[in-house]
Amino acid sequence: MIKNFLLDLIFPRFCLGCKKELSLKQASFICEACLNNIVLNSGVECHVCGLRNKNVRNRVSNIICCRCRKKTFLNGLFAAGKYQDPILREAIHQFKYQSVESLKKPLAELLIKYLKKENLIEKLQMLEARFPTFSTVLAPIPLSRRRKLSRGFNQSELLAKELSPALSCPVINLLKRQKFSAPQAKIKDWQQRKENISGAFTLNLNLKIIPVSDDRQLMGQFGNIKKVILIDDVATSDATLEEAARVLKQAGVKEVYGLVIAKG
Numbered sequence: 428m429i430k431n432f433l434l435d436l437i438f439p440r441f442c443l444g445c446k447k448e449l450s451l452k453q454a455s456f457i458c459e460a461c462l463n464n465i466v467l468n469s470g471v472e473c474h475v476c477g478l479r480n481k482n483v484r485n486r487v488s489n490i491i492c493c494r495c496r497k498k499t500f501l502n503g504l505f506a507a508g509k510y511q512d513p514i515l516r517e518a519i520h521q522f523k524y525q526s527v528e529s530l531k532k533p534l535a536e537l538l539i540k541y542l543k544k545e546n547l548i549e550k551l552q553m554l555e556a557r558f559p560t561f562s563t564v565l566a567p568i569p570l571s572r573r574r575k576l577s578r579g580f581n582q583s584e585l586l587a588k589e590l591s592p593a594l595s596c597p598v599i600n601l602l603k604r605q606k607f608s609a610p611q612a613k614i615k616d617w618q619q620r621k622e623n624i625s626g627a628f629t630l631n632l633n634l635k636i637i638p639v640s641d642d643r644q645l646m647g648q649f650g651n652i653k654k655v656i657l658i659d660d661v662a663t664s665d666a667t668l669e670e671a672a673r674v675l676k677q678a679g680v681k682e683v684y685g686l687v688i689a690k691g
């Protein structure tokens with residue numbers, strides 16, 4: 428708190444959208460009007476080919492069209508907005524690279540607003556009776572130790588924690604980043620992105636995989652994990668989320684979704 432107060436005295440804060448000065452009471456770096464101006468995506472589409480899919484009205488597990496299913500480990504990828512939106516892009520950038528922690532609230536609110544608008548909250552958390560509660564978990568995309576130390580926080584983890592009460596799912600760090608790869612955003616080529624991230628994630632060690640009848644199940648301290656919602660700030664290509672989903676699927680998780688603020 429004192430740190431924030433001192434920072435305000437030294438650096439008066441301006442809205443990252445309209446550049447108007449913000450009052451000391453405004454906790455984030457964006458004003459209400461600019462936040463409301465960010466255009467949210469509408470309709471849910473297959474993230475592989477971009478085809479609108481109306482099946483989502485009934486079942487969230489049918490988002491990917493048949494011909495694309497073999498090309499992805501994700502059961503669906505949801506993005507609140509577009510990375511091309513200048514204000515949204517600036518907000519994510521400040522959150523991530525300038526370590527503006529207070530942006531986590533408005534950005535998480537944006538995601539929740541989008542999920543509510545598309546009626547996705549209940550569909551994503553829908554549990555099956557034979558599974559215990561908490562069979563759906565939120566898993567942030569991890570940073571390498573080195574990057575987390577230099578940034579001070581993992582932006583995906585902060586977002587996941589903000590989303591957790593709204594989605595009524597616990598946040599569990601299911602994955603660990605084991606190699607220091609170059610930042611995906613700096614690599615333009617899709618194939619190179621895939622190679623850069625390949626092998627980057629492993630399961631967190633305090634989880635174990637147990638055989639349940641003929642099915643493998645990922646077991647955490649919360650019981651069987653059936654559905655995982657991966658949380659990341661942005662998906663410029665789907666390479667990072669795909670790689671994380673691949674590791675989880677191989678461990679026995681049945682459904683893996685991606686949820687990001689913006690998609691490029």
Ligand SMILES: [Zn+2]
Nearest residue numbers: 442445458461
């Ligand atoms: Zn503004």
Ligand SMILES: [Zn+2]
Nearest residue numbers: 473476492495
């Ligand atoms: Zn498709």
